[in-house]
Amino acid sequence: MALSRDAYKALQAVVGSKYVSEDPGTLAGYHYSWGGPNGRWQPFVPLAVVLPEDTSQVQGVVRVCNRYKLRFKAHSTGFCSLAFPGVEDTIMVDLRRMNRIVEIDEKNMFAVIEPYAIAAQIQAEAMKRGLDCHIVSAGPTHSPLASATSVWGIGSKGLSQSWNERNLFGVEWVLPTGEVARLGSPGVGAGWFSGDGPGPGLRGIVRGTNGAYGGNGIFTRIGLKLYPWVGDERMECTGSQPQIGLKIPERMHFSLPYWKNWEDMTAAAYKIVDNNVAFSVLRVPPDCMNWMLTSTNDEYQEAFHKGSVPIDREEHLHAWQAIIAGHSEREFEYRKKVFEQIVKDTGGKFLQLTVEQNEILFAANVRISYIPRVFRPTGDFSTSFGMEESINLMGKLHRTGENLLGKYIGPGKLPDHGREGFWAWLNEGRSLHSENAFAVTEEPGVQAANMAYVMESCRVTNSEALGVQILPGYMGIFADSLGPANFNANEWMRKVKYEVVDPDNVADHFTYIFPEPVVLMPTE
Amino acid sequence: MSLSERKHQMMQCIRCSACKWVTTPRISGWDFATGCPSMEYGEFHSYSGGGKTIMAAALEDGQIGYTDEMLEAVFTCSMCGSCQISCNLNYGGNVEPMENMRELRSRAVEDGQSDPAHMMLIDYLKREDNIFGKPKADRSKWAEGLDIKDALEEKTEVYLHVGCHFSYDEEQWPVIRAAAKILQAAGVDFGFAKKEEICCGGRAYEMGYQQELKNYSESLTGRLKDAGSKILLTCCSDCNGTFKQLYPQAADCNLDIEVLHITEYIERLIGKGKIKFTREVPLQVTFHDPCHLGRLGEPLKAWKGEIKMAEDPRMYVTDPVREVNFGNKGVYDSPRNILQAIPGVTLTEMPRIREWTYCCGSGGGAKEAFPDFALTTGRERLREAHSTGAQALVTACPWCERNFKDAAAESGDAMVVYDIMELVLQAMEKTG
Ligand SMILES: Cc1cc2nc3c(=O)[nH]c(=O)nc-3n(C[C@H](O)[C@H](O)[C@H](O)COP(=O)(O)OP(=O)(O)OC[C@H]3O[C@@H](n4cnc5c(N)ncnc54)[C@H](O)[C@@H]3O)c2cc1C
Ligand code: SF4
Ligand code: SF4
Numbered sequence: 024m025a026l027s028r029d030a031y032k033a034l035q036a037v038v039g040s041k042y043v044s045e046d047p048g049t050l051a052g053y054h055y056s057w058g059g060p061n062g063r064w065q066p067f068v069p070l071a072v073v074l075p076e077d078t079s080q081v082q083g084v085v086r087v088c089n090r091y092k093l094r095f096k097a098h099s100t101g102f103c104s105l106a107f108p109g110v111e112d113t114i115m116v117d118l119r120r121m122n123r124i125v126e127i128d129e130k131n132m133f134a135v136i137e138p139y140a141i142a143a144q145i146q147a148e149a150m151k152r153g154l155d156c157h158i159v160s161a162g163p164t165h166s167p168l169a170s171a172t173s174v175w176g177i178g179s180k181g182l183s184q185s186w187n188e189r190n191l192f193g194v195e196w197v198l199p200t201g202e203v204a205r206l207g208s209p210g211v212g213a214g215w216f217s218g219d220g221p222g223p224g225l226r227g228i229v230r231g232t233n234g235a236y237g238g239n240g241i242f243t244r245i246g247l248k249l250y251p252w253v254g255d256e257r258m259e260c261t262g263s264q265p266q267i268g269l270k271i272p273e274r275m276h277f278s279l280p281y282w283k284n285w286e287d288m289t290a291a292a293y294k295i296v297d298n299n300v301a302f303s304v305l306r307v308p309p310d311c312m313n314w315m316l317t318s319t320n321d322e323y324q325e326a327f328h329k330g331s332v333p334i335d336r337e338e339h340l341h342a343w344q345a346i347i348a349g350h351s352e353r354e355f356e357y358r359k360k361v362f363e364q365i366v367k368d369t370g371g372k373f374l375q376l377t378v379e380q381n382e383i384l385f386a387a388n389v390r391i392s393y394i395p396r397v398f399r400p401t402g403d404f405s406t407s408f409g410m411e412e413s414i415n416l417m418g419k420l421h422r423t424g425e426n427l428l429g430k431y432i433g434p435g436k437l438p439d440h441g442r443e444g445f446w447a448w449l450n451e452g453r454s455l456h457s458e459n460a461f462a463v464t465e466e467p468g469v470q471a472a473n474m475a476y477v478m479e480s481c482r483v484t485n486s487e488a489l490g491v492q493i494l495p496g497y498m499g500i501f502a503d504s505l506g507p508a509n510f511n512a513n514e515w516m517r518k519v520k521y522e523v524v525d526p527d528n529v530a531d532h533f534t535y536i537f538p539e540p541v542v543l544m545p546t547e
Numbered sequence: 548m549s550l551s552e553r554k555h556q557m558m559q560c561i562r563c564s565a566c567k568w569v570t571t572p573r574i575s576g577w578d579f580a581t582g583c584p585s586m587e588y589g590e591f592h593s594y595s596g597g598g599k600t601i602m603a604a605a606l607e608d609g610q611i612g613y614t615d616e617m618l619e620a621v622f623t624c625s626m627c628g629s630c631q632i633s634c635n636l637n638y639g640g641n642v643e644p645m646e647n648m649r650e651l652r653s654r655a656v657e658d659g660q661s662d663p664a665h666m667m668l669i670d671y672l673k674r675e676d677n678i679f680g681k682p683k684a685d686r687s688k689w690a691e692g693l694d695i696k697d698a699l700e701e702k703t704e705v706y707l708h709v710g711c712h713f714s715y716d717e718e719q720w721p722v723i724r725a726a727a728k729i730l731q732a733a734g735v736d737f738g739f740a741k742k743e744e745i746c747c748g749g750r751a752y753e754m755g756y757q758q759e760l761k762n763y764s765e766s767l768t769g770r771l772k773d774a775g776s777k778i779l780l781t782c783c784s785d786c787n788g789t790f791k792q793l794y795p796q797a798a799d800c801n802l803d804i805e806v807l808h809i810t811e812y813i814e815r816l817i818g819k820g821k822i823k824f825t826r827e828v829p830l831q832v833t834f835h836d837p838c839h840l841g842r843l844g845e846p847l848k849a850w851k852g853e854i855k856m857a858e859d860p861r862m863y864v865t866d867p868v869r870e871v872n873f874g875n876k877g878v879y880d881s882p883r884n885i886l887q888a889i890p891g892v893t894l895t896e897m898p899r900i901r902e903w904t905y906c907c908g909s910g911g912g913a914k915e916a917f918p919d920f921a922l923t924t925g926r927e928r929l930r931e932a933h934s935t936g937a938q939a940l941v942t943a944c945p946w947c948e949r950n951f952k953d954a955a956a957e958s959g960d961a962m963v964v965y966d967i968m969e970l971v972l973q974a975m976e977k978t979g
Contacts, residue, residue, distance in 0.1 A: 044591055048617030051605040052592035057561040064610070074590055101592070102563050119590060124577050143574040151576070163571035164564050260572050264873045264902055265636045267572040310860065319639035321868045324857055386572065395563060395637040400862035402559040402641060438861035462862070465558070 024112050026070040030091035034073055034114070037083035042074040042120070053115045057403050058104030062465050065107040069096070072115040078195060078203060078243040081116065085241065086201040088114055088529050095199075096531040097237040099138040099166030103174055105236050109499065109533020116241060124148055125244065128216070132249045133192055135215045138168045138242070145247070146390070147257075155252035157184035158391040160446075172242040173234040177411070178391060179305040181450035182296070183348075184250045191226060192218045192246030199240045199525035207246070215246030228519055231512070236498065238535025239524050253348045253355075258389070261382045265318050268382025269389060274348060274355040275302070277385040279334075279374040280366040281342035285418030288341040291369040292414050295345070296452040298365065300358040302348040303388055306447040309334040309342075310440040314396055315387050316380055323400075333376060336441040342374065346388055394460075401438060401462040405473045408480040409458035412490030417455055420489060421445045424459040427483060431476040435468035437461060478543070481505060499533050503540040513540070550607055550650040555854055557604040559641045559863075566596035566630035566644055569903040579898040579931050582629040584906050584924040585620075593620040596630025596644030603651040613660045621651060622662040623920050626753040626911030627838040632874045632902050640871035641863060649797075652755030664916035665754040672759065676745040677711040678915075687741040689713065689720040693727050696738030698774050705730070705737035705812075706776035706804075708767075708790075710783030711746050712945035718952075719945050725972040726782045726809055732975060733821040737780065740770065749789030749839075752797060754912040760793060764800040771804050782809040782968065784944035785910070787878070788839030791846045799849055808840055810881040810943050813971060817888055824974040827891035832965075833937035834882055834894060835928065835951070836904035837944035841877030874902030882943050882967055889974040895935040905931065907942070909950035925954030929962050939963040941970065 026045055034043045044050070053072050054065045070093065075081045088095045094113040098106045101117070108115065122139035129152045134145055143163035145156045159170050159178040167187065170176050172194065176187025184190070193207040193215035206229065209215050210222025218226050229239060254272035261268040271277055282288040288306075295301050313332040317323040326332045334342075347362050349355025366373065376384070387393050397404050408424055425443045432439045444461030459480065463473045481501065484490065485508040506513025516536040521528065528538060568574060569582040581587055585594040592598040599621060605611045631645040655661060661669075671680030689709070698706045707730075713723035730737050748763030771779060779802060781787050787808040794800040807815075816822040850869040857864045879901045886894050899905040908914065908924025929951060932940040940962055942948050951964045 042590070044616065046614050046616035047611040048602045048605070048614055048620065049591050049593045051611055052562070052598045052601045055560075055562055055601045055604075063558055063560075063604075064608075072591065100564050117592070140577065141568070141580075143568070143571045144577045144580050147574050147576045147580075163574065164568060257575060263875045264570060264632065265639065267570070267636075269572070318873070319871055320641075320857075320862045320864050321639075324860075324862070324864055325868075327860065390572065392571070392637070395565065398561050398563075399638050399641060400860070402561065402638075402863070434858075440860050464856070464861075 024070070027091060030087060030093065031071065033087045033090065034071060034084060037087060038073050038075050038080050043071055045071040053098070053117070054107050056104045056107050057398070058405065067108040067111055067113060069108050069113045069115040072117050074117050074120050076120045078197065081197045081241050081243055082201055082203055084114065084116055085197055085199065085529070089201055089527065094529060094531050097241040099169035100141065100164060102161055102165045103169065105498070105534040109531050113531055121243060127152060127249070129154065131216055133216060134247050134249055135244060136168050136247055137244055138166050140168070141165065142167050143390070149249050150252055150254065150258065151256050153252055153256070154249040155184070156247065156249050157181070157187055157190050159187065160391060160394040162391045162395045167247055168242060168245050171245055171247055172230055173236055175233060177450070177456050179388065179448040180303040181448060181456060182304055182452060183302050185451055188226070188230065188232065190248040191230070192216055192248060194218065194229060194242060195244040196229060197241045197243055199527070199530040218246070228523070231516070233498065236534035238520060238530050238532050240530050251350065253350055262379055266379070266383055267386065268379060269386040271382060271385050274352065276347040276359055277344070277381050277388070279342055279344050279376060279384070280371040281339045281374055282369065282371045283341065285341055285421060287370045288343065289414060289417045291343070291365055291371055292417070292449060294365040294369065295362065296414070296449055298361050299452065300347060300362045300365070302346040304449045305344045305388060306342065306445065307393060308441050308443050308445060309336045309339050311393060311397055312384065314399055315393060316383060320400055333380060339374060344384060344388055346385065397460065397462065400440070401464045403463050403465065404460055405463045405477065406458050406460040407477040408484060409456070410484065410490035411450060411454045411456055414449065414455045416490060417447060417457070420457045423483060423487065423489065427480055428459065428461065428476060431472040435466070436472035437463065437469060437476065499535060499537065500541050500543055502536050504543045548646070548650065550603060550654045553647055553650055554604070554607055556642055557600050557607070557647050559638065560597050560600045560644070562597055562601070564595065564597065565633045565636065568633060569629065569899055570633050570636045573903045575898050579934070582633055582903065582905065584627065584908055584920070584927070585624040587927065588920045588923055589620055589623055591620065593617070594623065596634065596648065599624070599651060600642065600644045600647040603647050606651070606654070613655070613658065618655065618660060618662065621648070621655060622665070623913060623917045624648065624911055625906045625908055625913045625921070625924065627906030628843045629903070629906065631872055632842050635871055635873055640869065643872070649753070653757050656755035661755060662912065662916045665912050668754070668912065668915055669751060669756055669759070672746060672751055677715060678746065678750055679711060679715045681715040684742055686714045686744055687739070689723050690727065693724060695727060697741050698738035698776065699740050699743055699770060701738060702775050703736050703738040704776060705735055705778045705780050706771060706774050707737050707739040708747065708779060708781045708786055709739055709744060710781060710786045710945065712783060712949065714744065716945060716949060719948065722945065722948070722966040722968050723782060725968040729813065729822065729968065729971055729975065733816045735816070747786045747789040749785055749793055750912060752793055753910065757797065761798045764794045764798040768800060768802060771802060777805060778812070779804045779806045780809060780812055784808065784837035784840035784844065785946055788843040791844050795849050796847045808844070808878050808881070808943070810885060810967060811878055814881040814884050817885065822975065824889055826974050826976055828889050828970055828974050829891040830939055831893045831895060831937050832886060832939045832941045833897050833932050833935045834886060834900070835907065835932070835940055835942040835947060836879060836900055837942060837947050838904060838906050838910060840943055841879055841904055842872065842874030842902045844878055845872055845874055845876040847872060877902060885967060885971060886941065889970055892970065895937055897931045897935055899931065907947035907950045909946045914950060921950055922954045922957055925950045926958055926960070929954055929960050932962055939965055941965045941967050943967045
């Protein structure tokens with residue numbers, strides 16, 4: 024269907040003619056994405072893209088969609104591979120003109136942000152005030168508003184900075200009907216400091232564990248919790264492009280301890296959280312660290328074949344990257360000492376890297392820049408098998424992932440980057456986030472192996488009771504397959520969307536929940 | 548590499564939007580974090596380096612054709628290369644958005660879809676060897692009264708390439724005359740090609756007219772051979788980028804001579820004691836890094852080879868290994884060292900400098916085709932200069948200076964704009 028002239032004019036009347044486009048060239052960028060099972064071009068071309076300037080324009084656009092029986096899809100930066108239309112007749116609502124950090128409340132440690140304020144900007148402004156923001160692995164260029172309202176929200180600084188699900192305070196929400204709701208404290212005009220009340224608290228409805236990926240309407244402003252930052256107000260860059268590090272501040276320390284096996288590494292993890300000594304603790308596959316420590320694929324290949332990559336696939340398999348921070352000199356020294364004692368007591372050793380390498384990895388952990396670089400080897404990656412679970416499951420999760428992935432690695436199938444893709448970090452002092460993320464290519468054989476692996480890993484997660492599945496647990500086509508093993512979340516999602524929030528299904532449902540169940544695979 | 552040959556690189560774009568920002572580790576606040584003037588102006592994704600890459604891929608795929616809106620996004624862009632540097636941060640040259648855009652423009656030209664304003668510039672270029680359409684005969688008017696050798700007639704150590712902008716923009720003659728006086732005062736044996744000087748071809752290449760670059764590079768190679776000079780010196784950053792990066796990379800041309808921008812040469816002359824500053828210039832300044840002096844002036848070798856999938860471990864590699872435009876090897880320190888050597892000058896840096904500089908807005912034929920875009924971009928940079936508390940914005944490129952002055956005049960901005968040569972000459976002149 025083409026956009027009717029009346030609908031087009033109505034959109035122009037809302038946002039101004041400069042900010043509506045139905046030009047095929049312009050639209051090309053709104054149906055192109057990494058991570059799609061069909062390659063980069065996604066099947067549904069939006070009818071138009073609009074760039075609203077404020078909440079009332081967003082509301083106006085949504086009302087036009089209701090009036091002309093169109094669908095809409097919210098788009099903050101579009102980096103997430105799920106920001107393209109999943110259905111026909113969609114208007115893309117690109118929120119890039121809503122880019123402000125409206126306020127940073129230093130005393131109460133939160134920021135009020137719009138959709139297109141990116142993580143790097145919020146972090147830099149927060150640091151000037153002795154604060155930091157949680158950043159998910161999408162890294163510096165994504166939208167923390169989109170993360171907190173609509174997509175997971177977990178990141179490797181989770182040990183001290185929680186999840187964005189919890190970092191979400193007050194919310195301004197344009198419902199698919201065109202009404203505007205303010206949730207939490209802004210709901211009663213009390214500022215943006217709380218998501219639950221005073222005022223109506225509906226965080227579970229608007230996002231739940233995973234978020235609705237735009238399927239529940241458009242969020243236009245939120246309060247986002249910030250955390251204390253002991254580093255410098257302006258972090259000093261070291262090295263040179265593209266190997267840019269950060270000078271490690273006085274009361275911070277970065278190290279890479281490693282153990283002989285998962286059991287010892289797990290024991291250390293428990294002690295780290297029990298003693299509350301770390302700012303962040305992250306495990307990524309050795310290859311990923313080596314990608315971070317080289318400027319190009321060519322340089323990496325050369326180092327790999329010379330045997331000069333600093334992180335060894337075997338010897339440093341069971342390794343954490345840890346940042347220790349102290350609010351005072353005494354606290355810092357105490358934490359560092361305890362941390363070193365934990366590593367010693369659990370049979371760990373510290374890997375000695377050069378100052379430059381430490382600074383690069385420190386930067387990757389503070390600014391969260393690992394994942395963008397994971398695209399370098401092949402231009403695409405996939406993920407599966409993720410969950411928030413007991414720290415105790417670490418070894419089993421790695422082994423299960425390795426065994427499963429092993430079946431799909433080989434010529435014409437998935438690339439072998441150390442036969443694993445195990446990412447893990449400690450969350451909130453009590454749980455482990457894990458994920459199997461691995462590089463893929465566009466080649467059909469690789470894509471088929473990827474899909475088969477993701478499906479099998481979902482099945483195994485359920486059958487082996489490997490934890491509450493969150494990736495890609497509740498998304499769109501997976502929801503009805505994985506929901507039954509996850510407290511029937513799919514049924515609740517269907518009720519929220521079609522009975523309460525969006526009875527006419529105006530907000531694109533493709534990445535949230537279909538009107539009718541879609542069973543892709545048996546869960547047993 | 549033609550657009551078709553770049554299909555793989557184009558499809559490597561992951562639409563992460565890093566190209567809309569300065570390299571992310573350099574982001575130091577909410578303000579002055581953006582890197583792409585085109586995106587700031589046009590707002591739709593298609594205006595970014597990634598967006599144009601995606602459009603190029605769609606065009607190549609036959610999914611889209613040319614439309615006015617599409618072409619406006621393609622040409623409202625100063626070809627400043629910020630997108631390329633930001634993209635290369637994590638993807639190590641896998642995508643190279645600006646290379647994709649260069650080929651997209653070239654395809655548009657081949658398909659008769661060039662920007663109308665650019666067509667006119669190319670007509671001028673063909674007629675008068677400069678894109679301003681000014682008579683060839685007037686090319687050396689700027690040098691009247693200065694006793695400068697004809698480098699084509701007499702052998703000189705230094706062959707000065709003045710460039711079209713300095714040759715024809717009368718308001719900028721004091722700058723190029725200052726440069727000549729500085730060289731004379733330092734006892735440099737130099738000359739220029741007088742009325743016979745021709746365009747470097749860089750601007751034409753950036754507008755999509757690739758053959759012009761080749762033609763001009765061949766012409767210059769011949770002249771330099773005849774002239775027998777040791778140094779090719781230019782005061783124009785655009786020409787600097789053309790000689791150091793475009794000629795080897797895109798025109799397969801090795802000039803076989805040391806190429807220096809005037810700031811590099813003056814730094815050298817200061818080091819040798821041939822230039823001495825005798826006068827204070829009490830001024831708080833900030834320095835604008837021209838794109839073509841910095842990231843786009845980074846010397847790059849020509850590369851012919853293939854991108855292939857290495858088997859162990861599997862990943863895309865280049866064979867032979869290709870240099871990546873990270874921007875580190877641009878000229879950044881020379882102008883700063885000169886400014887710091889001038890008594891009385893204090894330099895305060897802007898947030899966006901060196902390889903993550905923000906473009907002035909005038910490159911790539913954008914000023915001629917979309918003057919409003921150029922002025923808007925120039926104003927943004929003036930705003931950044933003001934944020935440092937500087938009294939003056941100093942640069943080292945006639946294109947940048949022109950655009951800043953126009954932007955300041957149009958908006959009533961009182962910021963004073965200098966070329967660095969003006970300050971050098973002031974500091975060399977005897978008091979009283
Ligand atoms: C490489 C990569 C790694 C990632 N790793 C993690 C990870 O470890 N942990 C994690 O939690 N997340 C991860 N993500 C997902 C990430 O959370 C999202 O990409 C990001 O938070 C969303 O920001 P965005 O600007 O990319 O959103 P977009 O791409 O613009 O949108 C993402 C989704 O949210 C919807 N949306 C966007 N804005 C709004 C809005 N204002 N209102 C309603 N819906 C909206 C969109 O429709 C889309 O479905 C990763 C993403 C990428 C690209
Ligand atoms: S061109 Fe590079 S930086 Fe821009 S969106 Fe594509 S991959 Fe990202
Ligand atoms: S060359 Fe400059 S203006 Fe053009 S798209 Fe790239 S960053 Fe933007």
